[in-house]
Amino acid sequence: MIRCRRYLICFLCLFFTSEGTISAAVEQNFTFDKSVLFGVATAAYQIEGSWNESGKGVNVWDYYTHDTNLVSDGSTGDIACDSYNQYKEDVQLLKKLGVDVYRFSFSWTRILPTGQVNNINQEGVDYYNNYINELIANDIKPIVTIYHWDHPRSLDLLGGWFQPNMVDYMVQYADLLFSLYGDRVKTWITLNEPHSICVVLSSYIAGLNPTYPKGTAEYMCGHNMLKAHSEIWHLYKDKYRRKQKGTLGIALSLQSYFPATDTEEDRKAVDKVLITRFGWFAHPVVYGNYPPSMIDTIARYSAEQGFPQSRLPRFTWRERSRLAGSYDFIGVNNYISFLVQSLGKEVDKTPSYENDGGATVYEDPDWNKNYTQKIQIYATGFRKILTWVKKNYKNPKIFITEQGYANQNSSLNDEDRIYYFQTVLPVLWKAINEDKVKIAGYTVWTLMDDFEWVSGYKPKMGLYRVDFDDPKRTRTPRDSLGFMTDFYRQRSLAGLL
Ligand SMILES: *[C@@H]1O[C@H](CO)[C@@H](O)[C@H](O)[C@H]1NC(C)=O
Numbered sequence: 001m002i003r004c005r006r007y008l009i010c011f012l013c014l015f016f017t018s019e020g021t022i023s024a025a026v027e028q029n030f031t032f033d034k035s036v037l038f039g040v041a042t043a044a045y046q047i048e049g050s051w052n053e054s055g056k057g058v059n060v061w062d063y064y065t066h067d068t069n070l071v072s073d074g075s076t077g078d079i080a081c082d083s084y085n086q087y088k089e090d091v092q093l094l095k096k097l098g099v100d101v102y103r104f105s106f107s108w109t110r111i112l113p114t115g116q117v118n119n120i121n122q123e124g125v126d127y128y129n130n131y132i133n134e135l136i137a138n139d140i141k142p143i144v145t146i147y148h149w150d151h152p153r154s155l156d157l158l159g160g161w162f163q164p165n166m167v168d169y170m171v172q173y174a175d176l177l178f179s180l181y182g183d184r185v186k187t188w189i190t191l192n193e194p195h196s197i198c199v200v201l202s203s204y205i206a207g208l209n210p211t212y213p214k215g216t217a218e219y220m221c222g223h224n225m226l227k228a229h230s231e232i233w234h235l236y237k238d239k240y241r242r243k244q245k246g247t248l249g250i251a252l253s254l255q256s257y258f259p260a261t262d263t264e265e266d267r268k269a270v271d272k273v274l275i276t277r278f279g280w281f282a283h284p285v286v287y288g289n290y291p292p293s294m295i296d297t298i299a300r301y302s303a304e305q306g307f308p309q310s311r312l313p314r315f316t317w318r319e320r321s322r323l324a325g326s327y328d329f330i331g332v333n334n335y336i337s338f339l340v341q342s343l344g345k346e347v348d349k350t351p352s353y354e355n356d357g358g359a360t361v362y363e364d365p366d367w368n369k370n371y372t373q374k375i376q377i378y379a380t381g382f383r384k385i386l387t388w389v390k391k392n393y394k395n396p397k398i399f400i401t402e403q404g405y406a407n408q409n410s411s412l413n414d415e416d417r418i419y420y421f422q423t424v425l426p427v428l429w430k431a432i433n434e435d436k437v438k439i440a441g442y443t444v445w446t447l448m449d450d451f452e453w454v455s456g457y458k459p460k461m462g463l464y465r466v467d468f469d470d471p472k473r474t475r476t477p478r479d480s481l482g483f484m485t486d487f488y489r490q491r492s493l494a495g496l497l
């Protein structure tokens, strides 16, 4: 089976050679240095299940999935992949795959049922202790995301990310995690994709609640998240780093963008989108403040809309100095490419994040007709944005904290997913070896099909298929698992293209 598929793919490679797009792919082995750490990534709410067991408290996703219609098909993470019960088996899957690292997140309310450190759930603490020990016993380095979207419902009721005390709660939580697990966890990620939680999710919540203050709430959320990040970075540096010798970063969503039309306006809109999505968070972490163009635009729009002050909050001098340089690496979650069209007008009467960004962003429906073409566009974009980050953010160490391919096909013959990795991995190699981008590691999203937030279980992204009708949540390897296993074992694409 595998052989047939490879011939087919090689046929496609040769086919594209005539266009010169991936001609080099068939001539080189793309061998990766040992210093690049390879693995897979998951997140607690998306796989663990056991939402109301062993002392776990209710988080916002428990609440949204049960008590609102945020997830339109009514699916929940109540059981998900049942990883809470099957973590030992999952570690064996990781071992077979031959990973160096496993990126996963801790469920805040499993450790702190009410979100605050006055009430520690020992069963939750033990669970992650056992998990980490199991990984280490199998020679897999844990990478822990402290916050992957599932904050406690009790803190949400206090205002969640829209109010500044959330910073203190998260710092106290992180302090506990470093003290409990920092002897074994050497790579920490404070936050996963603040843009998605502050804008994408906010827009869904706004859909449920029309009084939601759009164009203001997003920036308050981002502001508090950035402060939480830098405070945790300093906490680690001052209290733990000397002894634990770990590193700490933030994972940001970074897709690539192409102008919708070949006009100056749309080309400029691409830059704006990169700055208002990625720069919004990367600029403060690297330089200590929001991107100057964002500060100017939002201040001007806010004034025209009749606000006495900018809708984008300001950092104090002290906050700026604490933010600047608060990273050891920048995590990049990259999946796809988008088209960008300038809004062509300036300020709207009604404030919104989208209007502030000056562009609409969408997927070209034509790309979806042909996955090989679509994936080549993704890969071209991937290389472009890696060099863009290198150039604009002081050549940071980058960890590709997520990259993967979503379809809606539960088939085990996922030739489109294999083609995706065959196309993006040579780009990763070229970014390292030709563009001299500093890549620390790469974790595929994701080990197994999981709960994909508001899309429920429809998107399939796993190297393993999970049968969600089976109480055991049986995992079955897809062809892409075989591909990635070969790649991780030999650390090169020799014979895989
Ligand atoms: C690629 O790998 C194959 C098999 O490991 C080896 O025979 C060949 O010499 C390598 N080619 C290059 C260009 O490194």
Ligand SMILES: *[C@@H]1O[C@H](CO)[C@@H](O)[C@H](O)[C@H]1NC(C)=O
Pocket (backbone or CB within 6 Å): 052, 078
């Ligand atoms: C936990 O939730 C499930 C639904 O997912 C429910 O059937 C069960 O009774 C709950 N258990 C407890 C202890 O509340």
Ligand SMILES: *[C@@H]1O[C@H](CO)[C@@H](O)[C@H](O)[C@H]1NC(C)=O
Pocket (backbone or CB within 6 Å): 370, 372, 373
């Ligand atoms: C898919 O796209 C490629 C590259 O644009 C093109 O050469 C090929 O003919 C397309 N295949 C199909 C089946 O449309």
Ligand SMILES: *[C@@H]1O[C@H](CO)[C@@H](O)[C@H](O)[C@H]1NC(C)=O
Pocket (backbone or CB within 6 Å): 409, 410, 411, 413, 414, 415, 416
């Ligand atoms: C799912 O994948 C299989 C195997 O590649 C393919 O034959 C089938 O057409 C796909 N189905 C859909 C709906 O894309």
